[in-house]
Amino acid sequence: MSPSPLLAVLGITFLLPSVHTLSCQWGTIEVVRNVSELPLQWTTSQTDCELNEGCQETLVLVENGPQVKLVLSKGCTTREDQEAKVTEHRAGPGLSITSYTRVCRHRDFCNDLSSTVPLWTSPSDAVPGSLRCALCFSNGDCPENAPQHICPAGYTHCYKGVLKLRGGGIATNLRVQGCMPQPGCNLLNGTQVIGSLDVSENCRPRSGMEILECKKGNIETIRDVSDLPVHWTTGWQACGIGEGCQETVVLIVNGPQANVVINKGCTKAQDQEPRVTWHRAGPGLSVVSYTRVCRHRDFCNDLSTTEAFWTPPASEGARGSQQCPICLSNHDCPENAPQQICPAGFTHCYNGVVSLRGGGIFTHLRVQGCMPQPGCNLFNGTQKIGPIGVSEKCNSKSGAHRRDCNWGTLQIVRDASELPLKWTAGEITCDVGDGCQETVMLIKNGPQVNLVLSKGCTTREDQEAKVTEHRAGPGLSITSYTRVCRHRDFCNDLSSTVPLWTSPSDAVPGSLRCALCFSNGDCPENAPQHICPAGYTHCYKGVVRLGGGGIATNLRVQGCMPQPGCNLLNGTQVIGSLDVSENCSPRAAILTCNRGVMLQMARSLSQEPREWTTNAQENCKPGEVCQETLLLIDVGHKALLAGSKGCSSPQRQDAPTVLVHSGPPGVLVASYAWFCSSILCNSAQSSSVLLDSLPRPAAPVPGSQQCPICVNFGGSCSQGSNFITCPNGINHCYTGKIYVQGGGLSATLGVQGCMPESSRSLLNEVQKIGIFSVEEDFEGKMKEHLLLNRGAPACYMAWVVGLGLSVALWCGVFSSLLNPFFHDP
Incomplete structure (x- = not known):
């Protein structure tokens, strides 16, 4: 499966038809015309608005000597009705700005202004003064030698700036030069909003680093x-x-x-x-x-x-x-x-x-x-x-069709006033038989809402779209939307909170005040207080755990409840793809970590980084932290990489640690370990966290000593191991075993290779590498104390790359099954 980029909330809305909604004129116009051509007339398209939206129209005329800039926006709006209004933001002669705005709901297409007549009258001739100013209206740069214009009498300054108009489908940077009666960057005369448009101006000269x-x-x-x-x-x-x-x-x-x-x-x-x-x-x-x-x-x-x-085309043809x-x-x-x-x-x-x-x-x-x-x-x-x-x-569909689904996760806190929220998702191709799922969860807490969203593939049975109110408001409330479908690709296409969100009516305030908090970290000691609704008699303080569907969240919540107890979820344990639970102990040391085991064998593991990601998370026990550990053994032309992510007892470690236990010339043994205490902090994406810190010695000069080379995780090396010519100066062959246990891994690693006479041991009596407990047995010289129980290990999932075996189940008999697959490529 190859998921695309994660889900994101967009600021672009495309309106679709809806029953019992208003139809409005829709469109935008931006033109520069000679004043002599006014009044201007136009026609626009139409659109169907969403429920409760009205029609709006905004018209702005900026006059500059013999020219006028017209900006028109029509469409739908959530703003309140407003009678037609003409405003003279800056009077002429010289540069002038006039606008017309309206919001209506009394009939379809009520935003029906079709000409400049209501806000335009031909100006009377102005008495010319002595000042000359460059004249320009341009969406690009004004020319260096812009035509000069004689300003009206009393106009003493030349304006040069950029007028910015944003909103209602308009996005314009209009460069303006012309006549003004006073200095300063105040063409707009203090205006910041005109109907659907946000307006501003900038009179600073452009710089070479200005962004587009x-x-x-x-x-x-x-x-x-x-x-x-x-x-x-x-x-x-x-x-x-x-x-x-x-x-x-x-x-x-x-x-x-x-x-x-x-x-x-x-x-x-x-x-x-x-x-x-x-x-x-x-x-x-x-x-x-x-x-x-x-x-x-x-x-x-x-x-x-x-x-x-x-x-x-003019005709259909024969x-x-x-x-x-x-x-x-x-x-x-x-x-x-x-x-x-x-x-x-x-x-x-x-x-x-x-x-x-x-x-x-x-x-x-x-x-x-x-x-x-x-x-x-x-x-x-x-x-x-x-x-x-x-x-x-163009392959025809069959019963083995692999369905494509919308894919991604989203976890955000927003003000309730910003709802409904909209989003788009990535995509993923599912396994044969899988369906598409989507889970949305809204937790409302006073003026804020926490949104949790998961989309992707699932093996669960189809389920019609379902909205559930797990806890009703006012006060803390939880609503969810869940769906599983297979009737078409991308059927999990919910794109907004509309189906599960309605603006709550105002609640009668009571007398109780509770701290208010939504946080993935600790809530502040002096969290802001909130007046609870009437009838709410208790303050909730707990941690809501959400896990599954790519979500792993510990959300700390404080707010108003109508009864005591740790029951915000009202008994709910599963919401769609999410497992949910809560904990209200005074200080629940809760941590969620990435979890998984990796085993790889290939020639280039010490030169080329390999992906190191997991698809699973786990909730740790109280007091535990997250860990990730890598162990690399490279004997030359063969290498083994073992990795583990998960929970661990805490270790004293301020930063990731990379150690080279033995290095070239000879067998390379190196490790990376990181213990951390924030949610999903064990998130290294590849083995580069280890490789980037390894020494890169020059290619060695071959010597005369030859040694068998072997590295495997099935026990002792065989008698038929391949041989390698050792670097010059090496006259000793290493043969041994390294026993590894911990972090979901239990293995006996057989190792053979070249070793300097001065260093017979690979680990130099190291007994702990990150989460791994290790013990070395070389040349029959194993320590009497054994740290490891080397009985048959439990079953683990191992990831084997580049050797013809993509995924294998590693149990006690796994070593015998691997022999046909591990050979020199």
Whole structure:
């Protein structure tokens, strides 16, 4: 399984139709016109709002001499109704700003302003003064020799700044130069909000290190071709130094339908002029893309419609005799999909799944339609479009289908006023037979809410979407949403808290005050106090444990409860993929650690880092800490790496420890150990934590001594071990065993190799390596005291890499099973 990046909360919202909602005019306009062209008129698109949303419209006119900048935003809003209002933020002559704002709910499309008439009257001629100022309205840089303008009488200063407008689908940095009656950076006259727009200004000169701002967002939608061209707006982001703006649009047209994928954001890629590419031309299935990378101005990735690179064909063309099912769907295609007559010359039916991944896009599109030739080649060999990777599969589904699911975890605390929250997820391909699961848990505590989310694969049986109120508010409350499904890929597609969240009504306050806390660490001694609702008579103080589905959290909670006791969960022990429990002892020393055992054998383990991650966690016993330990033995051309993560009794250790117990020339034995006391702190991702600290000696000069080499975890080395020529100066061959126990591992490691005469022992009487207890037996000279019980070990799961065996169960007979697999590659 190869999961994509973890789940994230986005600031971009795409509205979908909903019953009993308002329809509003929708769209944005930003233009510069000559004053002589006013009044201006326009038309916009429309959208269906979410429940309780109203319609808004915001119009701003910035006049600068003979020119005027018009900024218009229409759409849905959660703000309260507001009658139509005209505001003169700065009066002319000279630079002036006027706005029109409105919010309404009394009928559909009530935001119906269609011209500048309500806020525009032709100005009377101003008496000219003596000051001349450069004149500029530009989304890019103003020219160095901008045209000069004679200012009105009484205007004594030249303005030069950047007017920033954000919100309502607008993201503009407008560079302005013109006439002002006084000095300063105050074109906005103190205004910070105009309707749906946040406004600000900046009059500092640009620096060479100034970062670029770009349009940002992802849109994936299927539309009828008759609805094209599609128009859109997105959010914005500030880029890193040196980054540019990119935009990528992919349009897949299939008969009467089209799939539109839009990606905008920052990029490190080099500038690229706008490019339209026909990956497959129609008729029949067609694919066209638009890509661009730019740095010449803020928000230069401002394509807002498909009209720039695609128009419907004038005619369908001649029809042939081939008939194919037609389908364009993010779900499964129906078994009896509608048939279409293919264009003349189209002789084959395409049936595949197109995957688009990258730049925040994760789409699996099922496609059926007409093609001029056989094969799985809808994209004509294209594998990358902008930041989006492209692939396709055309194998028909079978009972052994591996389902794709949304995947990721999220744990955050937010103010209740910020809900509902929305998110997007990564993706994962599950094992055969697995389904998709999603678990959402909301714990409300006064003005705050803790959100825990898990999505991924599961072996559990299907379960319809279910909302459960484990503890009702006011005060501390817990609500969950759970679902398991297999009816289609990515069926675990919940993307917001809407199904399990309604804004609570105001509770009558009581007399009890309780400390308020949500924390993965310790709650502060002087946590803020909260007035509990009437009837709440006790203060809760405990630790809620959540484990499973990629979640491992110990959440410390303080708040209001209607009765005493440690029963916040109201008896609940399992919520979807999560095991839940609570502990209210005065100071529960609770810690959760990564847990797992690793065993690897390969030639290059001391040169090339290997992945060291686990899929499991464990809750420690009181007083325990987390540990991770690595032991490396390299005899030359063969090496063994053993690792352990889990809970441990505490050790005195301020930082990770790397030790070289014996080193070149000869057998290399080195170790890494780390003990820590914060949640999941044993989180090293690879063996580089050990390898990066090892010495890198020059290649040795070969000598005359030859020694057998062997390293295995099955006991003694065999008589038929391979031989190696030792480095010059070595005249001794080592033969011995190292007994290792602890951290889920119990093994006898057989070792043979070259060793300097001056150092016969590999461990030099070391008896403890991290979590491992170790004992060495070489040349029959084992210490009388044995630290280890070398009876048959319990069964452990071992991970063996690079030797033909991917996963093996390690029990008492494991050593005999390994012999056929461990050999020189």
